[in-house]
Amino acid sequence: MESIHPTPSETTPPINEPAEPIFSGKVQFSGKGGEFFGIWIVNILLSVITLGIYSAWAKVRTHRYFYGHTRIDGHSFDYLATPIQILKGRILAVVVFFIYTFSISFMPILGLFIALGFIFLMPWIINQGLRFNLRMTRHRNVRFAFKGSYGEAFVNFILLPIASIFTLYLLMPYVIKRIDSYIHSNISYGDKPLTVNLKGETYYLTALICFVVSSITMVVFMGILGLFGLNLVDIENQQNLENSAAMVMLPIFMMIAYVLMIAIVSAVWHAAIRNHIFDNSHFEGVATFKSELKPIPFAVLLLTNMLAIVFSLGLAYPWTKVRTSKMLADVTNVTIYPGALNLIDTAQEQQSSFAEEAANVFDIDLSIT
Amino acid sequence: MHVKGHFFPIVSSNYQVCVATISDTHIEVINDEHVIARHAISSLKLSSGMAGLADELNFEDGSRFIPQDVSYRWPFKENNDHVMERLEKSKWAILAAVIFTPLFMWLVLYKAVPAIAVYSVDTLPRNVVEQMGEQSFTLIKKIALDPSELPAEQQTKVQAHFTSMLNALSLDQSVYRLSFYKSDSFGANAFALPHGRIVVTDDLANLLADKPNALKAVLLHEMGHVVHQHSVRITAQSAASTIVLAVVFGDLEGVAEVALGTGASFAQQGFSRDMEREADSFALTQLESLGYSSNDFADAIEALQESHTSENGHLEKVNDLLEYLSSHPSAQERIDNARK
Numbered sequence: 001m002e003s004i005h006p007t008p009s010e011t012t013p014p015i016n017e018p019a020e021p022i023f024s025g026k027v028q029f030s031g032k033g034g035e036f037f038g039i040w041i042v043n044i045l046l047s048v049i050t051l052g053i054y055s056a057w058a059k060v061r062t063h064r065y066f067y068g069h070t071r072i073d074g075h076s077f078d079y080l081a082t083p084i085q086i087l088k089g090r091i092l093a094v095v096v097f098f099i100y101t102f103s104i105s106f107m108p109i110l111g112l113f114i115a116l117g118f119i120f121l122m123p124w125i126i127n128q129g130l131r132f133n134l135r136m137t138r139h140r141n142v143r144f145a146f147k148g149s150y151g152e153a154f155v156n157f158i159l160l161p162i163a164s165i166f167t168l169y170l171l172m173p174y175v176i177k178r179i180d181s182y183i184h185s186n187i188s189y190g191d192k193p194l195t196v197n198l199k200g201e202t203y204y205l206t207a208l209i210c211f212v213v214s215s216i217t218m219v220v221f222m223g224i225l226g227l228f229g230l231n232l233v234d235i236e237n238q239q240n241l242e243n244s245a246a247m248v249m250l251p252i253f254m255m256i257a258y259v260l261m262i263a264i265v266s267a268v269w270h271a272a273i274r275n276h277i278f279d280n281s282h283f284e285g286v287a288t289f290k291s292e293l294k295p296i297p298f299a300v301l302l303l304t305n306m307l308a309i310v311f312s313l314g315l316a317y318p319w320t321k322v323r324t325s326k327m328l329a330d331v332t333n334v335t336i337y338p339g340a341l342n343l344i345d346t347a348q349e350q351q352s353s354f355a356e357e358a359a360n361v362f363d364i365d366l367s368i369t
Numbered sequence: 370m371h372v373k374g375h376f377f378p379i380v381s382s383n384y385q386v387c388v389a390t391i392s393d394t395h396i397e398v399i400n401d402e403h404v405i406a407r408h409a410i411s412s413l414k415l416s417s418g419m420a421g422l423a424d425e426l427n428f429e430d431g432s433r434f435i436p437q438d439v440s441y442r443w444p445f446k447e448n449n450d451h452v453m454e455r456l457e458k459s460k461w462a463i464l465a466a467v468i469f470t471p472l473f474m475w476l477v478l479y480k481a482v483p484a485i486a487v488y489s490v491d492t493l494p495r496n497v498v499e500q501m502g503e504q505s506f507t508l509i510k511k512i513a514l515d516p517s518e519l520p521a522e523q524q525t526k527v528q529a530h531f532t533s534m535l536n537a538l539s540l541d542q543s544v545y546r547l548s549f550y551k552s553d554s555f556g557a558n559a560f561a562l563p564h565g566r567i568v569v570t571d572d573l574a575n576l577l578a579d580k581p582n583a584l585k586a587v588l589l590h591e592m593g594h595v596v597h598q599h600s601v602r603i604t605a606q607s608a609a610s611t612i613v614l615a616v617v618f619g620d621l622e623g624v625a626e627v628a629l630g631t632g633a634s635f636a637q638q639g640f641s642r643d644m645e646r647e648a649d650s651f652a653l654t655q656l657e658s659l660g661y662s663s664n665d666f667a668d669a670i671e672a673l674q675e676s677h678t679s680e681n682g683h684l685e686k687v688n689d690l691l692e693y694l695s696s697h698p699s700a701q702e703r704i705d706n707a708r709k
Contacts, residue, residue, distance in 0.1 A: 041463055042456050045466035107501060
């Protein structure tokens with residue numbers, strides 16, 4: 001391995017000149033739908049018959065499968081959390097969730113106060129969740145870490161989103177940019193922090209494109225309805241509509257249009273923002289990234305995923321998960337520099353998984369990819 | 370036995386390409402004929418393999434050896450070390466899971482959760498029910514109710530009927546309380562809160578103004594809900610199913626959304642239809658015992674149905690189709706049941 005490093009005495013590279021990369025290529029994902037189906041369905045059965053206790057083991061198995069099958073330069077990612085860590089966190093989260101559900105059901109006013117209290121707990125929960133997840137992620141024997149503070153999290157996740165309501169959500173793209181910046185710039189790999197440089201313009205431009213795209217979808221949908229002789233704008237004057245079949249079909253059409261629009265808009269947004277984040281983040285001297293996710297293939301993927309899940313009564317879920325991971329890996333390029341060989345794993349102290357579990361059970365998904 | 374692979378020293382990203390050799394008791398990691406690590410097999414922490422992934426060894430000191438061949442499994446691991454991997458690959462286990470998972474989900478949601486709900490309702494103290502009712506009442510008043518505009522004498526008359534029925538049925542007057550409110554969102558309607566507060570809207574009182582016995586039938590139906598503690602049961606049921614879903618399926622995204630989301634709400638609807646039938650049969654039995662006719666109940670439902678369908682006539686056919694999904698039994702079924 002020594003031969004890869006030019007010794008400083010022989011070749012002194014000028015300062016700021018990046019070293020020659022030791023690897024440049026796509027992220028590989030080798031998971032298979034059939035394989036994951038077995039893991040998924042067996043784990044669900046075991047979770048159900050153990051009244052949820054096994055779900056901690058199931059989570060670890062699932063994560064190990066996806067992390068292990070994701071490789072950069074032939075090296076896989078590792079998921080390090082133990083089922084007991086997950087189980088402890090889950091028990092705590094369930095107790096809290098139990099209190100919350102019962103107070104909101106049986107004492108709605110008290111419940112509202114408890115919900116208010118959660119607002120102040122939320123930044124801590126988010127931070128702990130990110131910290132735990134990143135610490136439990138390892139690549140080339142070195143762990144990731146997260147070092148966000150409560151104050152910053154409170155501003156980005158609570159204050160700014162509330163403030164954006166008063167600006168008729170015009171502030172929202174900026175808020176999302178702040179959140180993305182906060183999450184990514186606090187990540188480090190070993191002792192190397194991730195350098196992130198996100199631009200507000202990209203978020204506003206993407207939001208504008210999403211708005212235009214959703215408007216076009218609506219207009220096209222109205223046009224199609226018009227072909228079937230239904231006029232949504234004039235619906236009030238069509239009370240005596242004899243055609244009850246059309247009235248039954250209307251909600252179904254609305255639903256299809258809605259699902260279609262959600263898929264297209266979220267694909268456009270996700271593709272543009274993911275590419276922007278990857279292209280503008282790097283671990284100095286260790287790795288740079290490039291993402292080339294295209295909105296149309298991604299929208300097609302999301303739509304076919306939804307259709308497959310609905311028509312298979314959920315059984316196609318493992319297949320959709322695997323093919324999504326495959327597509328995302330396939331559009332992601334990583335360039336690795338010699339610094340990656342000299343990293344030291346700094347993560348030492350133990351971390352509770354409670355916050356992460358609390359985040360899961362309350363359904364707050366803060367995925368970082 | 371020689372196994373090719375990568376060796377990662379402690380906390381370092383700098384790996385070496387090595388060969389591992391195993392004897393009966395020890396494993397040695399060799400790089401260029403130098404032994405760089407030697408560990409007792411008994412000191413290894415063994416975990417189950419994973420389909421398509423290398424069976425890596427984590428040594429006590431934090432260093433690791435990762436075999437190059439992803440399908441290689443160490444001979445010193447027993448079969449039960451790989452029990453998870455074997456189950457996940459077994460056709461029989463997968464087939465069993467596909468069959469039994471929906472069965473268990475059905476058992477949990479349709480049998481266990483309602484049973485838990487009924488049990489927890491019986492153990493719930495009276496003042497919790499009182500609190501729950503008062504707080505929901507405060508919220509509903511804020512959101513959907515305005516002060517009644519009914520003439521005082523009309524109110525007193527209905528109150529008198531209400532009180533005499535309570536006395537005849539020996540129900541506690543401090544629990545069963547009747548109030549009138551004007552409400553645009555509810556229309557002609559009546560509802561009961563868990564702690565015994567029964568609300569009749571102005572529209573309903575006016576609709577049944579010249580059919581006092583029909584109004585009594587409606588009041589009895591609402592009393593039936595309170596007697597059988599339906600609101601408490603439905604709340605306990607939905608709280609219990611939320612918690613059960615969160616606990617059992619907390620992490621299994623995807624399933625929760627598709628299979629369970631619909632399943633749980635169908636279960637809920639079925640549950641609430643059963644409750645309506647229970648309240649109906651309470652009303653019918655008590656009507657007979659108080660010397661009225663069950664036809665009065667049928668009259669009330671007919672009047673209600675008429676007032677609701679005249680508002681949105683063209684939706685009637687859709688309603689028939691969607692009846693299966695609704696929270697009440699169909700009006701026709703309830704009328705037939707009363708008239709038989």
